[in-house]
Amino acid sequence: xxxxxxxxxxxxxxAELALLxxxxxxxxxxxxxxxxxLDDLRFEHFLAGSVGSRRGLQLAEEGARVGEAFEHGVxxxxxxxxxxxxxxxxxxxxxxxxxxxxxxxxLTPEGVTAVVESTTVADAADFYRAFEHVDVAVDxxxxxxxxxxxxxxxxxxxxxxxxxxxxxxxxxxxEERDGNAREWTGGFARTFATAESILADDxxxxxxxxxxxxxxxxxxPDTLVATQHGPEVAREVxxxxxxxxxxxxxxxxxxxxxxAEGLNxxxxxxxxxxxxxxxxxxxxxx
Amino acid sequence: xxxxxxxxxxxxxxAELALLxxxxxxxxxxxxxxxxxLDDLRFEHFLAGSVGSRRGLQLAEEGARVGEAFEHGVxxxxxxxxxxxxxxxxxxxxxxxxxxxxxxxxLTPEGVTAVVESTTVADAADFYRAFEHVDVAVDxxxxxxxxxxxxxxxxxxxxxxxxxxxxxxxxxxxEERDGNAREWTGGFARTFATAESILADDxxxxxxxxxxxxxxxxxxPDTLVATQHGPEVAREVxxxxxxxxxxxxxxxxxxxxxxAEGLNxxxxxxxxxxxxxxxxxxxxxx
Numbered sequence: 001x002x003x004x005x006x007x008x009x010x011x012x013x014x015a016e017l018a019l020l021x022x023x024x025x026x027x028x029x030x031x032x033x034x035x036x037x038l039d040d041l042r043f044e045h046f047l048a049g050s051v052g053s054r055r056g057l058q059l060a061e062e063g064a065r066v067g068e069a070f071e072h073g074v075x076x077x078x079x080x081x082x083x084x085x086x087x088x089x090x091x092x093x094x095x096x097x098x099x100x101x102x103x104x105x106x107l108t109p110e111g112v113t114a115v116v117e118s119t120t121v122a123d124a125a126d127f128y129r130a131f132e133h134v135d136v137a138v139d140x141x142x143x144x145x146x147x148x149x150x151x152x153x154x155x156x157x158x159x160x161x162x163x164x165x166x167x168x169x170x171x172x173x174x175e176e177r178d179g180n181a182r183e184w185t186g187g188f189a190r191t192f193a194t195a196e197s198i199l200a201d202d203x204x205x206x207x208x209x210x211x212x213x214x215x216x217x218x219x220x221p222d223t224l225v226a227t228q229h230g231p232e233v234a235r236e237v238x239x240x241x242x243x244x245x246x247x248x249x250x251x252x253x254x255x256x257x258x259x260a261e262g263l264n265x266x267x268x269x270x271x272x273x274x275x276x277x278x279x280x281x282x283x284x285x286x
Numbered sequence: 287x288x289x290x291x292x293x294x295x296x297x298x299x300x301a302e303l304a305l306l307x308x309x310x311x312x313x314x315x316x317x318x319x320x321x322x323x324l325d326d327l328r329f330e331h332f333l334a335g336s337v338g339s340r341r342g343l344q345l346a347e348e349g350a351r352v353g354e355a356f357e358h359g360v361x362x363x364x365x366x367x368x369x370x371x372x373x374x375x376x377x378x379x380x381x382x383x384x385x386x387x388x389x390x391x392x393l394t395p396e397g398v399t400a401v402v403e404s405t406t407v408a409d410a411a412d413f414y415r416a417f418e419h420v421d422v423a424v425d426x427x428x429x430x431x432x433x434x435x436x437x438x439x440x441x442x443x444x445x446x447x448x449x450x451x452x453x454x455x456x457x458x459x460x461e462e463r464d465g466n467a468r469e470w471t472g473g474f475a476r477t478f479a480t481a482e483s484i485l486a487d488d489x490x491x492x493x494x495x496x497x498x499x500x501x502x503x504x505x506x507p508d509t510l511v512a513t514q515h516g517p518e519v520a521r522e523v524x525x526x527x528x529x530x531x532x533x534x535x536x537x538x539x540x541x542x543x544x545x546a547e548g549l550n551x552x553x554x555x556x557x558x559x560x561x562x563x564x565x566x567x568x569x570x571x572x
Binding site for chain 2 (some may be wrong): 008013017021024034035041042043044045050051052076079080204214285286
């Protein structure tokens with residue numbers, strides 16, 4: 001048997017694998033995982049979403065603009081009947097892949113921030129176009145910026161151009177309400193911290209993914225839960241996650257409860273996937 | 287939401303998705319699936335194997351020689367610590383992808399047979415080289431051809447060249463002992479028949495994958511089980527599969543039994559993956 005190394009995977013391959021490991025990691029309370037489906041959103045939709053996402057991840061690896069890579073990734077991800085599976089994951093992953101694959105940047109908070117700061121109005125336009133591929137759960141836009149409602153899709157592009165807003169600017173406008181935008185504007189702080197926790201953990205990678213998810217959820221309210229159910233429910237979800245940390249059977253029970261209650265901490269899953277990517281790039285064995 | 291179609295996946299994307307749907311399909315008695323791991327061969331190894339396989343599947347789509355695509359697929363598939371996950375699947379899939387993607391062939395028994403018949407000595411050499419990437423469970427070579435033992439890897443290439451053996455010739459020499467070789471030499475008969483069964487079935491695709499696997503196993507002894515445990519055990523495994531056909535709870539019990547007894551019908555899983563690919567190409571919705 002020839003000696004081989006995980007390091008032989010490219011950033012785009014690691015990113016697709018991160019999507020798959022994230023959805024397979026179980027239990028991840030409230031989310032689709034290896035042993036849980038939701039009513040109309042099932043495990044196989046995430047498998048197909050991962051395969052389709054690869055197009056955009058590959059573009060990011062090859063040096064395409066972040067927005068272009070993202071829009072193509074979302075278009076590919078949407079080629080299944082479950083709807084939105086990995087929109088938020090992709091927003092984080094294309095940026096991280098771009099930093100990992102670039103000669104000019106490194107996969108560090110500074111490197112990925114440089115990628116964020118390099119985005120342009122064209123990237124912002126691509127981001128808005130991506131919303132036309134799939135329904136995404138979003139909050140209302142800021143009261144002073146109704147023209148920038150993402151639900152307008154490409155219809156918002158003239159406003160972006162008029163105001164000269166880059167994708168980094170758009171993310172900065174959402175950071176209060178969206179945990180993924182906060183990763184963008186804050187050097188992917190939770191992503192890199194969680195990657196180190198995953199590397200320092202032991203046991204099978206799917207167990208590590210589950211623990212990372214619960215720790216992230218206990219640490220900070222999930223912004224998708226806040227969007228769908230309000231901030232108090234999101235805080236309560238995090239309190240309940242904190243109560244079961246370190247107790248696998250209690251986590252399993254919480255998973256059944258959250259699914260039954262329709263509580264879906266999707267942003268926490270996005271950051272888990274991003275952290276798995278960084279961990280894979282830093283040598284996490286599979 | 288923009289209307290999209292599964293048909294937008296390319297053959298290489300469909301083939302990678304087929305690998306993922308195959309391993310996720312549960313219960314698949316004796317094999318790794320969404321709810322079963324073996325001791326040292328776990329679900330995540332198959333996820334990584336699927337991602338790594340894409341390199342070879344992409345080469346096949348782009349028109350590379352079947353052997354070249356196969357060897358690169360196996361090299362990528364082997365970038366995980368579980369060992370051999372999808373060697374047999376890839377042998378079938380690169381050939382089917384080549385037929386599906388080619389302007390000269392179609393994804394039919396005739397089209398794929400034309401791809402088989404186009405293989406050369408160089409493809410046979412690639413096939414032997416692929417055995418150097420990963421340990422594969424194989425039978426002893428024919429008594430009259432010890433120089434063609436696949437365990438010799440590239441060491442067998444001079445003999446292949448001397449005797450002018452193509453990959454189709456090598457498969458013909460193995461068809462008695464290997465169900466995948468029999469697909470190669472027989473127009474992928476079980477693959478195409480099972481694809482039609484999967485399309486005619488209903489319900490979630492992972493349930494269809496499980497039923498297709500059990501039906502294939504009940505129909506014909508698994509040649510990997512025969513290699514590892516002898517032909518009588520392989521026949522008994524098929525008899526036991528036939529007893530539980532159509533009874534999901536009994537299939538679930540059989541899955542636990544086969545895992546406990548170390549019975550791993552891997553060739554049947556290979557043909558299930560190949561059938562899922564053909565079904566996806568023919569419009570199976572995910």
